[in-house]
Amino acid sequence: MFESSVYANRRRVLLERMAGAKGIAVFVGNADAAMNYRGNDYKFRQDSSFMYYWGIDEPWFAAVLDLETGDECLFGNDVDIDDIIWMGPQPSVASKGALIGCSRTAPLPEFDKTVLEAVAKGRRIHFLPPARYYNQMKLAQLTGIPADDVRKVGAGASEELVKAVVSMRLIKEACEIEEIDKACEIGYEMHTEARRGCKPGVLEQEIVGRMEGITLSKGWGVSFTTILSQNGETLHNHSHHQIITPGRLLVVDAGAESNTHYASDFTRTYPCSGKFTTKQREIYDIVEQANEVAYSLTKPGTSYWDVHLATARYMLEQLKALDFVRGDVDEMLHQGISGLFMPHGLGHNMGMDVHDMEDLGENYVGYGDERQRHPLLGLGNLRMARNLKPGHVVTDEPGIYFIPALIEQWKREGTDKGFVNYAKLTDYYDFGGIRLEDDVLVTEDGARRLGSRRLPIKSKDVEDIMSQE
């Protein structure tokens, strides 16, 4: 955790950004989450916004911030003798409050009373859309808002609070960037392990286990479920039961969460034989250069929407040179033809969450009032479109995929408007996909790839290092 002043300062800024708002802001910390029964829980993960403002990395806490008076209180239970036997002696809630600069603390049941009293007085209760069902149930019970509405911004969750929190968490503080760099170091080690494990005959699950072991040894764990698949055309493939097979491509999309709960997120694609085929290298080099194009454009004064489009244009030009598509590139871009090959966006914000603040609403986070979301596949899936500012942390993750079901659908429905050379594509139905991803900080005058070392990415470098491993 950071110094107490970090948390106190964040709450002060939040009060400023909520100036004029009536009522109280309530924060329900995460409860234990049962794996198979209550008491046998998943590894505890605090709610990110609770962690951001209140710093307590333990279950069963809550907090209230009075937006009118600035009064604040942290709620949690002190331990009894039974807890000491099972969990050991624990610092008091009051001393935990002191560590986050919060002088008022109270037992957890007081939280319910405080909120219920505010509701009874007709005060406005501001809260963020809860990610977890427990928090959703709790907020529904306390506020009387139906459980299904609690998560809807406006109907339940507070739009003012969402916007204020997003405005703060989007711009990373120096202490946060330090932690993201640490998560990137662990991510580097995970991916190095994956590359070394990518040998014919190895079970995918073996590699995944070793990678995740590293994140658990050095940090909190994975920042998201590892994607390690020879079916890279499936964007979020979480099955790991295949054997590494010569001739195929292995997409590894994985990241670590630091002990302080900051994420990294990298993707590399490896030739399972150690060498790319000509077909594979042609596509790989386009994606590798697309990643570079995006990085070179990432700086204050441009928007990530424009960076996405420039990257898509680059890929279409190259795909045209290889005769996958035919016609005017501007027109193709306009018609969203790149979405057939890259049905996702160029990247997303990253911070305490790998898709930062996704629970607060993707459009609040990645678009704000700056821009409307586009309807087309690809650009429409872009999670971060904002004008770039120093302190933004984004992923740069172009990809090219050959997804048989999608190609067939476009062909059937004429979605390609005649731009796609389907005859050429028939040879690529068993190709899979390629994605290459780095994490990038927007700086005052440009950008910096996070982590102290970049994972090998050029096709020749990848082949060289794989031949030595």
Next chain:
Amino acid sequence: MFESSVYANRRRVLLERMAGAKGIAVFVGNADAAMNYRGNDYKFRQDSSFMYYWGIDEPWFAAVLDLETGDECLFGNDVDIDDIIWMGPQPSVASKGALIGCSRTAPLPEFDKTVLEAVAKGRRIHFLPPARYYNQMKLAQLTGIPADDVRKVGAGASEELVKAVVSMRLIKEACEIEEIDKACEIGYEMHTEARRGCKPGVLEQEIVGRMEGITLSKGWGVSFTTILSQNGETLHNHSHHQIITPGRLLVVDAGAESNTHYASDFTRTYPCSGKFTTKQREIYDIVEQANEVAYSLTKPGTSYWDVHLATARYMLEQLKALDFVRGDVDEMLHQGISGLFMPHGLGHNMGMDVHDMEDLGENYVGYGDERQRHPLLGLGNLRMARNLKPGHVVTDEPGIYFIPALIEQWKREGTDKGFVNYAKLTDYYDFGGIRLEDDVLVTEDGARRLGSRRLPIKSKDVEDIMSQE
């Protein structure tokens, strides 16, 4: 997963055991569980009873079994093109039904309709106490029972169904024992890694990460959050931030879950220096022999309550020989004096859950109608007290701990009735604790320790192997 007949047969037996019951039994499979936002989920874990009867290891399924007609239906959604892009092509729900011998399937929204219709007709809705908040919310919404009551057996959950399910899951089938043996093999590898890592200067978290990496490479993951601590006197210590320090003891209580979701659960205690001190060896050898005493008594025809008591008696006799306690051992046993040193029970049932079926109610599982729970610390914490039968799988995990807060409380409150030699205990406030645990199958004529190899346990064997590693 097992052959389809396994699941069909279990449902047939369940119908038999529920013979005469009115209404329908409903099973809500687990949903995805958000780690920090919905879509960024913890590794999926199915509800164990859902898995047991319906075999589907994926989120967003449900099932209904009509207790009067025997009609059954599996509910789940088939995928659309968006799902294919992100998750790949998937088998149909109908084909998944065929794999578990269930010929009727329907889309998930039909589940809600089916239950609501049955409620409207006044039919009895039988369900198990849900472990997860989503399932709790869902059952409350469908049945109209308040969320807080849904989990209470009788008020919400069905006692008949709980008893029928417990009666079946308690006695492990041959195919289940095979899977538990596999989980024990992975547990053996985890613990071997831990023992090898137990060297002065190593960070506890490093060892934990490597152990958990093994479970993820070979199985589903951990069967519970790993306990690896030099403060072994804290029974469930989940912090791993200390450095292995010469002279201390390292308690490692950890287990694996197989890919088919069966658990293992072992504990070993290592001298951080590689050699036990005399004080440590004296206590260690008592615990090691207590584990043996318990094992030798574990067989059909005795109860685990009696095995617990015999083990506690053995430990009291030995502690008396070392002058920790003074007086009549029978009387000490009667007064629960062993609870000061071992405030937990000898063991618990183990199966798909490491504390098997704990979500169904510890007393239904470990006591049934056979016995009432005892109020005293120690025996009162015994999770499995039943008369042993072939097919029971239990843990054998005696321990001796020196818990300063508990000792002080007993001294202050006179709980020891004069049996405890507090003067001797003052030298043990920094001792920590020792626990030694194996997993045991009750067979037709005795018992078998599960897994093909037993982790080294005798103090000499542990020292010998540590000196070679």
